[in-house]
Amino acid sequence: MRGQLRMPRTFIMDAPTVSLQLPLEQVTRSSGDAPLHYLEFHPQLAERAVLGLTDDGNAQITDTHALAEPVPVQPAASGVVAPWCLTLLSPRATLAQVRSVLSFIAAAGASVEAVDTLSRRRACTVLRFQVDGQLEFDKTRRACLELAERIGADLVLQAGDSQRPPSLAGFDMDSTLIDAEVIDELAKITGIGEQVAAITEAAMRGELDFRQSFKKRMRLLKGFPERELARIAPQLPIKPGAERLLRALRGLGCKTAILSGGFTYFAHYLQSERLPVDIVHANELEFADGALTGEVIEPIVDGARKRALLEEMATEMGLPLSRVIAVGDGANDIPMLSLGALGIAIHPKPKVRQEAPQSIDRFGLDAALYLFGLNDGQIAGLLDSD
Known part of the structure; x- marks a missing residue:
């Protein structure tokens, strides 16, 4: 009928x-x-x-x-x-x-x-x-x-x-908040882009230990000129929906943190110039005479450290883990994705999609706002008020 x-x-x-x-x-x-x-x-x-x-x-x-x-x-x-x-x-x-x-x-x-x-x-x-x-x-x-x-x-x-707004949100940076893997961008400049990108991709798929792969890639980047960092940072593309999500979280009073296996230089640039982020934890680059030494500075921010940092921040803020969420895309994000109320994988690698508590493949980061129980009218109100 x-x-x-x-x-x-x-x-x-x-x-x-x-x-x-x-x-x-x-x-x-x-x-x-x-x-x-x-x-x-x-x-x-x-x-x-x-x-x-x-x-x-x-x-x-x-x-x-x-x-x-x-x-x-x-x-x-x-x-x-x-x-x-x-x-x-x-x-x-x-x-x-x-x-x-x-x-x-x-x-x-x-x-x-x-x-x-x-x-x-x-x-x-x-x-x-x-x-x-x-x-x-x-x-x-x-x-x-x-x-x-x-x-x-x-x-x-x-x-x-x-289904409620979080009070603390931890974010991976590379391929989550930005549409790039910074270490691969550095490698392109030195002419070893494909070699380093292959190691990065294998690590993000969970096929290589992150710490060992990170040390290997840093050794390959020995001699990279420090002056190039300031040229690369403004060119990093922001992931669709990242700014909307972070602005809305700020409007909700949620603290946000970058927890990255990438580098503090670029995370701080994003924080100061591009995205409303409250806290940054990432890896330090070691330079001597204006060039990368190829060595790493401990502690390396790997998957276990991301989780530990997010848990430490929650404790310092007096928050139960039920008010904490994490967002990422790679295998080294899995530990923190399984920590709090929500672990949202955005456009994740296949292994991460299978293991993350929640996964969004077809939309930008701001789609996560619907998992907090917000509708479009409420989201628009948050963005208009900031």
Whole structure:
């Protein structure tokens, strides 16, 4: 029965959209497909879900009521009532994707307690499913990764009580806050770029011990001219969404730290010129007569030290680890990603994607804000107020 899809229409993102009200189970039993802009389900307020679909005539849904106006996005920073949150982040959300997620939750023996639309921007729809059930986190998380690949979206599982802004956030720098590995950039100048990049890539994939690979790369860079640092720093590209995420965290009162296996020179440059970061921990470069000596200065900031530094900062600030998050992409980030409330891998290496508690592949760093329970209106308010 398609009649309801031809009822009064509204226009969202320049597309004709119908707002439908129906039991949530009916979405699972529907057939066909259509772009989806929002889905709201709050049984304590109403028994039926409300969703907005593009009126392209391909979706077949029965037992619906058409609404004359689209529903607003719910204020989602409060009201998490379930022990789990499963967040769908899609560059092109569809009814079929939602149907897959609902079927996945049911197959896990869990139930949907609420659904919130956190974003319905063009090329970014974010739906938060509040889920109740006895889920084994690691097994379910890995199953989410497989489903995400099949439906072409990101699907992130987290504890319901972690859906809140953090008080301390630790960030990797290279390939996380910046779209480069600085040590590889130095090597390019000395003509050994491919050789050093191969070692870096193997270390980030977890195939080489970070400390040993770092010492090996530094020896290869012996003689690098110190004067080149000032030329390289302004050219480092910032990762998409990094500035928005850090500005929003500052607006939330969250302290932020760079915890990098890279170099303090570049981390301090980012802190002073490009990004609102509070604290920096990275490796020191040793120069003599204006050139790198090829030696390292201990302690090297490797994966274990990143975790230890983040834990030390939390202790100094009097924060429980439940108020701490970490963000990274490489194998040497895994220890700190498993420390606090959230460990978010952004565009991670395959090994990291499999081991990190949370993973975002298709969006920039600012997508992490949705995992704190914020919607687009609240994020805009934070950015406007800084």
